[in-house]
Amino acid sequence: MNTTRTVRVLRVLRYRYASPKLWWRQGLFWGGAMLVAAIAIGFASGADYAGRLFRLMTDGRPWLPFLLAPAGLAISVQLTRSVFPGAQGSGIPQTIAALHLTDSATIDRILSLRVAVGKVVLTLLGLACGASIGREGPTVQIGAALMNALGRAARVPSVDVQRALVLAGGAAGVSAAFNTPLAGVVFAIEELSHSFESRTSGTVFTAVILAGATTLALLGNYTYFGQTSSDLPLGVAWIAVPACSLAGGLLGGFFSWSLIHAARGFRGKAGQFVQRHPVAFAALCGLALAVFGFVSGGQSYGTGYGQARALVAGAVHLPAAYAVLKCAATIVSYISGIPGGIFAPSLSVGAGIGATLAKFIPAAPAGAMVLLGMVAYFSGVVQAPITATVIVMEMTDNQTVTIPLMATAMLAFAISRMVCTRPLYGALADRFLSAQTRGH
Structure with missing residues (x-):
């Protein structure tokens, strides 16, 4: 009896650890996680270059965005509809929707x-035309x-x-985009899957570790927004917690409400115009974007990363x-129908x-x-307070304000x-799933 049991154990161990097919799959998966990180790094460099290109073109030419933004957004929407259908928006709702589908x-x-x-x-393209978008959300869908x-x-x-791999790819995308390994895991739990099953936990952890190690090897141990040692001493200074929570929660909630209602479609003649002329609508959004940029002195364009870091x-x-102008510019950029995320712009609004x-x-x-402010507004937008706390804490390498950050995130x-x-991403994912059902 013992001999038979030993033979069975040896067979299981041989299948798990000596099977060439298994090692091939594992190697492919490990290589994929590292490739996600490399793509995220290249994407980040491209985003920085696109932002610099826009500033270079418009420097000393405040009138140029009134031509560049409408044309760029119109071209982007046209390409999205004709060449890259399904690429519009952040990419996170699409990833969440994919995790809830069974049809391969x-x-x-x-x-x-x-x-x-x-x-x-x-x-x-959107960043090169001044759109207020980020590349972190798209990186999640790219990784998935x-x-x-x-x-x-x-x-x-x-x-x-397969679902575990998609979840791991999304988590690796967050980890590599921000160089925040813990935030990648927390985001996978709190936002992408709303659970953390034992059969997927090892896959997610491995992907995040490999993506983080690749980022560390290529870029070094950097923090997304630099380092700060700012503290919030207990006492009267804590009035900042409810103040930031109220402002960030209200503005973040309004931002999410706006995007959700826009996704449902405009009513009346405005809705008919958007449905019949999506490219023209994108051009009008680009014109509004230029107006916000002109009023803000050019500060509302782009990801907002430079402003937040400063x-x-x-x-x-x-x-x-x-903060209000950047929020408005991000709303206009998103509802135009171009690809682009809201992570970096949201953190920039919160910093403002x-x-x-x-x-x-x-x-x-x-x-x-x-x-x-960053954690309050971000928590208000995505309604994921744990992710908001961890991501701000990791991006600034500051653990001294952990308790105030957590309190602010929960209140916001x-x-x-x-x-x-x-929640914004959940509502947009449901809308996306409904559209897929109607299409079939």
């Missing part, structure tokens, strides 16, 4: 490599698409394993209206909120106020829910 053909269409290429090309393609190539044995370092003072409120709360350090989340009753 539909999943392959949502997470196709064509869509991934479109995300990169058209996001860079790459892992999905590798899973199909390796012929993984079950739908659950605010964290205390190296710049932006107009009090910056914190910097503005710091002028009215002298008891609280300005640096700490910027961090609280509660306030945002009063304005927008549904």
